[in-house]
Amino acid sequence: MSSVQIRDVRKSFGNFEVLHGVTIPIEDGQFVVLVGPSGCGKSTLLRMLAGLENITSGTISIGDRVVNNVQPKERDIAMVFQNYALYPHMTVADNMGFSLKLRNASSDEINKRVKRAAEILALSPLLDRYPRQLSGGQRQRVAMGRAIVRDPQVFLFDEPLSNLDAKLRVAMRTEIKELHQRLKTTTVYVTHDQIEAMTMADKIVVMHDGIVEQMGTPLELYDKPDNQFVAGFIGSPAMNFLKGHVRVNGVATFEGPNGVKLPLKTAPANSDGRPAVYGVRPEHFTIADDGAEAEIIVVEPTGSETQVFAKVGGEQVVAVFRERHQFNPGDKVRLKPDPSLVHLFDDATGKRMNA
Amino acid sequence: MADVAIPRAKPQMTEAGAWAQLKHNRNWLGFWFMVPAMVFLIFFLAYPLGLGIWLSFTDTRIGRVGHFIAFENYEWLWDDSIFWLSVFNTLLYTFVASAIKFGIGLYLALLLNEHMPFKAMLRAMVLIPFIVPTVLSALAFWWIFDSQFSIISWSLKHLGLINQNINFLGDTTWARICVIFANIWRGVPFVAITLLAGLQTVSPSLYEAATLDGATRWQNFRYITYPLLTPIIAVVMTFSVLFTFTDFQLIWAMTRGGPVNATHLMATLSYQRAIIAGQLGEGAAISSAMIPFLLAAIMVSWFGLQRRKWQQGESND
Numbered sequence: 184m185s186s187v188q189i190r191d192v193r194k195s196f197g198n199f200e201v202l203h204g205v206t207i208p209i210e211d212g213q214f215v216v217l218v219g220p221s222g223c224g225k226s227t228l229l230r231m232l233a234g235l236e237n238i239t240s241g242t243i244s245i246g247d248r249v250v251n252n253v254q255p256k257e258r259d260i261a262m263v264f265q266n267y268a269l270y271p272h273m274t275v276a277d278n279m280g281f282s283l284k285l286r287n288a289s290s291d292e293i294n295k296r297v298k299r300a301a302e303i304l305a306l307s308p309l310l311d312r313y314p315r316q317l318s319g320g321q322r323q324r325v326a327m328g329r330a331i332v333r334d335p336q337v338f339l340f341d342e343p344l345s346n347l348d349a350k351l352r353v354a355m356r357t358e359i360k361e362l363h364q365r366l367k368t369t370t371v372y373v374t375h376d377q378i379e380a381m382t383m384a385d386k387i388v389v390m391h392d393g394i395v396e397q398m399g400t401p402l403e404l405y406d407k408p409d410n411q412f413v414a415g416f417i418g419s420p421a422m423n424f425l426k427g428h429v430r431v432n433g434v435a436t437f438e439g440p441n442g443v444k445l446p447l448k449t450a451p452a453n454s455d456g457r458p459a460v461y462g463v464r465p466e467h468f469t470i471a472d473d474g475a476e477a478e479i480i481v482v483e484p485t486g487s488e489t490q491v492f493a494k495v496g497g498e499q500v501v502a503v504f505r506e507r508h509q510f511n512p513g514d515k516v517r518l519k520p521d522p523s524l525v526h527l528f529d530d531a532t533g534k535r536m537n538a
Numbered sequence: 539m540a541d542v543a544i545p546r547a548k549p550q551m552t553e554a555g556a557w558a559q560l561k562h563n564r565n566w567l568g569f570w571f572m573v574p575a576m577v578f579l580i581f582f583l584a585y586p587l588g589l590g591i592w593l594s595f596t597d598t599r600i601g602r603v604g605h606f607i608a609f610e611n612y613e614w615l616w617d618d619s620i621f622w623l624s625v626f627n628t629l630l631y632t633f634v635a636s637a638i639k640f641g642i643g644l645y646l647a648l649l650l651n652e653h654m655p656f657k658a659m660l661r662a663m664v665l666i667p668f669i670v671p672t673v674l675s676a677l678a679f680w681w682i683f684d685s686q687f688s689i690i691s692w693s694l695k696h697l698g699l700i701n702q703n704i705n706f707l708g709d710t711t712w713a714r715i716c717v718i719f720a721n722i723w724r725g726v727p728f729v730a731i732t733l734l735a736g737l738q739t740v741s742p743s744l745y746e747a748a749t750l751d752g753a754t755r756w757q758n759f760r761y762i763t764y765p766l767l768t769p770i771i772a773v774v775m776t777f778s779v780l781f782t783f784t785d786f787q788l789i790w791a792m793t794r795g796g797p798v799n800a801t802h803l804m805a806t807l808s809y810q811r812a813i814i815a816g817q818l819g820e821g822a823a824i825s826s827a828m829i830p831f832l833l834a835a836i837m838v839s840w841f842g843l844q845r846r847k848w849q850q851g852e853s854n855d
Contacts, residue, residue, distance in 0.1 A: 235746050256752035268747035272765045281761070282751035329751075 185246035185336045186211045187369060192241035194227055201227055203393045212367045218380040219390035225373045226341055232371060233262050233339055245336055261330035262339040267322045269314040276310040279328045300331040320351045340372040356382055377417050389413050411533035414462050414526055422462045423500040431455040443475045443496035446522040451536045459536060462526035468502035474519030482510045593822035600816040611823035620799055624807040631803060632782045635721045639778055643729025651737045668727035676791030679720040683707050707793055710800035717801050720788055729774055736770030776839035780832060804828050
């Protein structure tokens with residue numbers, strides 16, 4: 184196990200720069216998730232960490248060794264690929280033992296370590312099978328087994344769950360997290376799924392267009408997104424954004440589209456009349472008499488909660504209620520955002536305005 | 539939807555006639571779809587093959603109906619040293635040419651699978667020997683290896699390496715080398731392009747995984763590329779061996795089996811005996827004698843190199 188330092192790393196393909204100076208400190212034993220929409224550079228960064236891509240500038244160190252010019256096999260990392268990259272012509276045991284075989288480990292040693300990893304991952308009965316005889320979840324576990332067997336400094340995961348069906352994905356999520364709690368190996372995990380990021384990470388790094396938008400614990404990102412991008416990316420259903428202006432006439436309010444009045448706890452200094460974006464999470468709406476008038480469009484019950492799509496000031500918003508309201512399309516209700524949980528972003532820069 | 543009744547036409551329950559039933563019988567229909575292919579195969583493959591085998595048991599000559607003479611043709615061939623020489627030549631030609639074609643083809647395929655400038659153009663260029671008609675390329679080689687006008691002799695003389703022309707197609711050893719060379723030149727593209735297609739089905743992430751597992755480039759080839767390529771290699775080499783074994787055009791255009799029968803293959807000898815000399819029965823016997831060799835080659839690839847357990851789509855575990 185060891186820490187990983189990514190310092191001002193840039194990556195260009197020809198003249199096209201895809202990573203614009205990324206700095207991410209990763210502590211020993213941490214589970215870090217790089218999350219962002221496709222094309223944000225997260226996979227490229229992971230591949231640079233693995234040594235599969237060159238580093239254009241900046242440094243990456245594993246432990247206290249700068250690995251920019253270190254061969255992949257000397258970096259002591261193990262990677263789990265999105266398509267698992269299992270060797271189709273080798274049995275599960277051979278797949279898992281391949282790296283040890285290449286390092287000329289004795290067959291006793293290989294057997295012992297493969298067996299141990301197989302026990303951890305409940306793969307023992309499958310050791311003589313070929314990858315094509317395994318289900319998606321089992322293949323996924325073999326891919327992890329291959330990583331565990333090596334006992335590396337750092338685990339790298341490149342969207343490992345995206346080829347699984349929804350139910351299995353949830354199960355594997357827990358399994359990976361449990362595995363990390365058990366082995367405590369530093370892990371860097373790439374995904375585009377913010378729920379995976381939220382549920383698994385010690386630290387989330389939100390990336391967008393080759394820069395780090397924000398780093399922090401899952402709840403920090405949820406409670407205090409630095410900017411509108413992170414606010415919209417983290418949380419499901421996504422945060423509602425309403426454009427308008429801050430009004431301070433004794434009491435701070437937000438004037439939304441078509442003059443809708445929305446509550447603010449406090450207004451930032453000197454913000455009267457400033458154009459801004461009002462962000463409120465679907466789960467932070469309540470039905471209240473002093474709420475903004477809304478017309479219900481669609482109601483989607485999921486059992487545990489009900490998602491309500493409604494129009495506020497002509498803009499569509501989503502609200503989620505855990506209590507069971509009897510709504511019908513066309514109903515007029517009054518939706519009130521919780522003022523203490525409201526986010527305010529600068530209209531031009533997208534930066535967070537309120538504390 | 540429960541309250542919406544879908545009005546449905548009452549099916550006509552009349553007894554369908556035999557013809558109507560036959561029209562809807564999938565097997566019957568399938569049979570008719572197969573007929574064109576079957577006719578084609580029977581007339582152009584099975585019939586000539588059967589006729590050839592039948593001819594080999596007769597003393598047919600051109601212009602004269604033969605009589606059944608059982609194994610007499612084969613008995614003659616058994617004592618015919620030229621026939622045995624042609625068998626030796628064919629085996630030598632096939633094994634040497636196929637082995638070298640495989641080596642060069644695999645090398646080219648690996649090379650063309652790398653990222654490099656003008657990749658598409660290079661791939662197209664590799665195919666050139668394959669698309670030139672065999673007879674034309676054989677004629678070109680005939681000139682290249684000509685005893686008087688050979689460009690090779692000319693170049694070597696001007697470089698001061700030799701004093702007189704090399705008698706490429708007049709010397710038995712040289713002639714064998716030359717025809718094998720020409721066959722390799724012509725056969726490499728097929729092997730290279732097919733193996734390249736096989737290489738491209740190997741997922742790049744396997745190489746990445748192996749590289750992270752600590753494999754060198756050689757180990758990548760040894761443990762990933764080669765095992766994953768074996769099924770394709772089996773198919774390609776079976777075809778390559780069959781094509782080489784039955785080669786006729788190249789030899790006939792370049793040497794006509796000479797000098798002193800040193801490059802006579804079974805196919806060319808058969809042609810010479812049957813068509814040139816008119817001994818259809820004897821020529822057919824030589825042709826038929828190729829069948830056991832070809833069957834053996836197919837068997838080797840069938841049993842030795844058949845689908846591996848790990849491959850998709852078969853449950854032989």
